Amino acid sequence: MELAKVRWGMIGCGDVTEVKSGPAFQKAANSELVAVMRRTGKLAEDYAKRHLVRKWYDGADALINDPEVDAIYIATPPSSHKEYTIKAAKAGKPVYVEKPMALDFAECNEMIATCKAAGVPLYVAYYRRAQPKFIKIKELLESKEIGEVRFVSTTHYQKAAEDLRNSQSPPWRIQPELSGGGLFFDLGCHTLDILDFILGPIKDVQGFASNQAGYYRAEDIVTGTYQFESGVHGVGSWCFSAYEDVDINEIIGSTGKIIFSTFGQSPVLLTTERGTEKWDFPALQHVHQPLVERIVADLTMGFSQVPSTGVTGARTTWVMDQLVKSFRS
Missing domain, CATH: 3.30.360.10 (Dihydrodipicolinate Reductase; domain 2)
Known part of the structure; x- marks a missing residue:
């Protein structure tokens, strides 16, 4: 999948997106944040106006299916990562999902399988790998x-x-x-x-x-x-x-x-x-930016140099699952 420019849609407009991640999609070359979504529409609109984003939504489906959105950044709590990843993949759109990747290893595997079947890449926001x-x-x-x-x-x-x-x-x-x-x-x-x-x-x-x-x-x-x-x-x-x-x-x-x-x-x-x-x-102003730049390069020029994928993110979730297994049970 090679795009001339990556037009991002962002699901979730919480604190992590204000400085750490959101501006990185605007500052990376060949990248633009074109739409944001939050269930409370007024908050989505406020974020869009403050960050000069053209579109805002109060529903994830509308953002995912927007023809002007090429790729999806999921910045919600892990409980909805699987749902939104699967919807984005089925819409044929690459996914960049926040960490931890999902609630557990089983959910991670579902996300990986769905993206593979849809032929879209899955990236995970373990941004330190690119710093x-x-x-x-x-x-x-x-x-x-x-x-x-x-x-x-x-x-x-x-x-x-x-x-x-x-x-x-x-x-x-x-x-x-x-x-x-x-x-x-x-x-x-x-x-x-x-x-x-x-x-x-x-x-x-x-x-x-x-x-x-x-x-x-x-x-x-x-x-x-x-x-x-x-x-x-x-x-x-x-x-x-x-x-x-x-x-x-x-x-x-x-x-x-x-x-x-x-x-x-x-x-x-x-x-x-x-x-x-x-x-x-x-200290980096936008900690996600080095990883976002690699993802954009991968999507626009076919570089295979993204160090944080669904496969690596799932491995980390598996380790955490094992460490807390006795407490969960």
């Missing part, structure tokens, strides 16, 4: 800067936000029927996906999940171990009711180590017998 920081880490590993990789360790914990503490109207991110789980699904997925990107697929997983603080129904702590297809081992801990905020990943090799954060602006550190080197990466 310079994580590409650099991948390059360091591929050039054997730390020798043979032995294991990776993730430690991610943070304070419980006030709006999550026994709220009568909890945000969708901690409602499992809308998000798939708690903040682990919203945040932990980014780290697990980056580990898949830089170290390859995970093949075996063991995990525990619990609700320790009792502020909401979903899990608020997850710990796990995993083994990658390459033989690398991994261990991770995510806690969302701790006393401070910490975000650190360590990749240990036979001749050195790499330390980096998933979300923070701390430098990437490489330590070997030569000493410690560091690389700083400025």
Whole structure:
């Protein structure tokens, strides 16, 4: 599928679309955001006017079937990702869907199968895969800067936000029927996906999940171990009711180590017998833009360089499913 220009339709106009993603569709070459949809029409109209988008809708079907829309960006909670992906695919339109890809691995597989049958590409918004920081880490590993990789360790914990503490109207991110789980699904997925990107697929997983603080129904702590297809081992801990905020990943090799954060602006550190080197990466204004640019290039020029697809996104969902399996049951 090769288009002269990709005209995007966006389903969902929430916070993530204001700066992180929405403007990227306007700023990428050969790309334009031509229509937006939100169930509350006035909010869709407001978004369209503020972002200079020509059309707005209060129904997804109308946007998907608009002949001036070439591709669909789905920016809703995961509970509707499968529905909208399948509708877009059956309309013959490529799909770029937010993360996590769906409520569970089974839904991911349905989305992949439908897009394959329709002959349309399926991309997932694990945008870090296209950012310079994580590409650099991948390059360091591929050039054997730390020798043979032995294991990776993730430690991610943070304070419980006030709006999550026994709220009568909890945000969708901690409602499992809308998000798939708690903040682990919203945040932990980014780290697990980056580990898949830089170290390859995970093949075996063991995990525990619990609700320790009792502020909401979903899990608020997850710990796990995993083994990658390459033989690398991994261990991770995510806690969302701790006393401070910490975000650190360590990749240990036979001749050195790499330390980096998933979300923070701390430098990437490489330590070997030569000493410690560091690389700083400025914050991106529109974090989706590097990945959107690759997707547009794929759709307009046939480049096959999009690092985040339905297949890779589904792998991350599968890992999360295994880590919280005991809590769900």
